[in-house]
Amino acid sequence: MTDAESLFHTYKDDVYRFALSYTRSRExxxxxxxxxxxxxxxxxxxxxxxxxxxxxxxxxxxxxxxxRCHWWQRTAPLDSASALEAEEEHPVKQAIHSLAPHYRAVVYLYYYEGYSTQEIASLLHISQTLVSTRLHRARQTLKQLLEE
Amino acid sequence: MERNIREYFENETMPEDTVRRIEDSLRKPRPSTAPLLRMAAVFAVVLLAVGLFLSTDLMEVCADVFDIPIHTQKPEATEPLGQMETEIYVSYGGIVGGEGEKIDAYISLAPNTGIPAEVIDGRLYFTANAEHIDITDLCSEETAYVYALQDNTGVQHYFIIGGTPEDWGYQIFLKVPGMDICGGWICGGSAGATTRASDWKYRQWAHDGQAKVGHPWPLED
Structure with missing residues (x-):
């Protein structure tokens, strides 16, 4: 087994979850x-x-x-929901998926991966303040959604 | 809540068939076919679009619109616009859909001119229409900067840019006089550097920008 394969088996799910949290699309x-x-x-x-x-x-x-790729489309009706949305029935899943992608990414890195806000800032090339702001807003939104 | 979040992510694992596919690619890397597929898809869309395009009255209107250079008339804008006595260097991509999502026209996107803003030294600049306007302080996550102009064919162009230098996005709207589908509106754009068009509805600046230009379709689910 090559080094790449070894690292793949060690971290494949972490990378997959992170990509999923960003894109909300399995494909x-x-x-x-x-x-x-x-x-x-x-x-x-x-x-x-x-x-x-x-x-x-x-x-x-x-x-x-x-x-970042271009999206060109008419705006009415809006584009159809992603495939994942159709299968969202769990409240937590629904709440997380209702967050904007940049919020989902920091939620994943902070709560699941356990990165600090400083580490997340470094990973995402954004300021630590912005990470904290996004975490705060994501927490507020999740709390509100889960209480409904 | 934290435990629920962890449990949710814990349940998401890479599907077995994907694991095998990636394992194969790591053992025997192959050249990507994505560019070829993209080219084929673009070619097919262009062929389809040209046929449909030629069969509509829009051809004349849009030919005028995209007969670059277009000399502009006095713009109508919600923000300072800079000098407008210039040529339009931007061009747009757009799919105009009628009822039932049928594509009626396709307007090609010219390279290097489609994105109306960029970040330079941590500042966000509006760069379309040969402009170079620092809009960092003119927009935010909640508010949009709107640049509007009317070209000599009567088409109204709106550039909506919002967010921060770290996470910005844009939308472009065209209001074409006499076009009866979609109320004359053509829309295109990218929601942002870190999100996609389907997530416009999450962006407050996009709502703000749409309200400013009077676009009739709100970004709701």
Missing amino acids: EAEDICQTVFEKLLRQKTITPGKEKAWLMQTCANACRNLL
Whole structure:
């Protein structure tokens, strides 16, 4: 087994969940994972111990690139809901999926991955203040949604 | 709540078939077919669109609209606009749909001119129409900067830009006189650097911008 394969088996679900939290689309999350690990295969050197950070950062970049693509469409009616929305029946799932992508990403990194706001800021290339703001707003929204 | 969030994410794991697919690609990397597929899809859309486009009265209107350079007339805007005695360098992409989602026309997107803003040294600039306006303090997560102009064919162009330099987005609306589908509105754009068009409804600035330009369809579910 190559190093890339070994890292793939260790971190595949983490990268997948992060991509899913960003895109809310299984297909896109799967494609992003493939892109990320293929990049890993081509990557010459990664600082030992920093492999996961590299993967998460590459994943964030890949998600951003995907979402940055142009969308041209008429606005009425709005585009159809994603496939995931159709299967949202669990309240927590519904609440998380109702968050905007940039909120979902910080919620995932903070609550599931256990990163600090400083680490998230570094991963997402945004300020620590913005991470804290997004976390605060996401918490408020989730609390409100789950209480309804 | 925190435990619920962790449980939710814990239940999401990569599907087995995807694991196998990626394992295969790591053992035997193949050149990506995505660019070819994208080219084929674009080609198919263009073929379809050209046929439909030629069969509509829109051709004449849109030919005028995209006969670049277009010399502008006095703009109507909600914010300071800078010098408008210039040529329009932007062009738009857009799919105009009638009832039932049938595509009636397709307008191609010219490279390098589709995104009306960019971040330079941490500041957000409006860059379309040969402008270079620092709009960092003119918009926010809640409010939109709107740049409007009317070209010499009578088409009204609205650029809506909102957010922050870290997370900004835009929408472009065209109001075409005499076009009876969609109330004459053509819309296009990207919701932001970190989100997509389907998430416009989450962005307060997008709602604000739409209200400013008087677009009739609110971004609701």
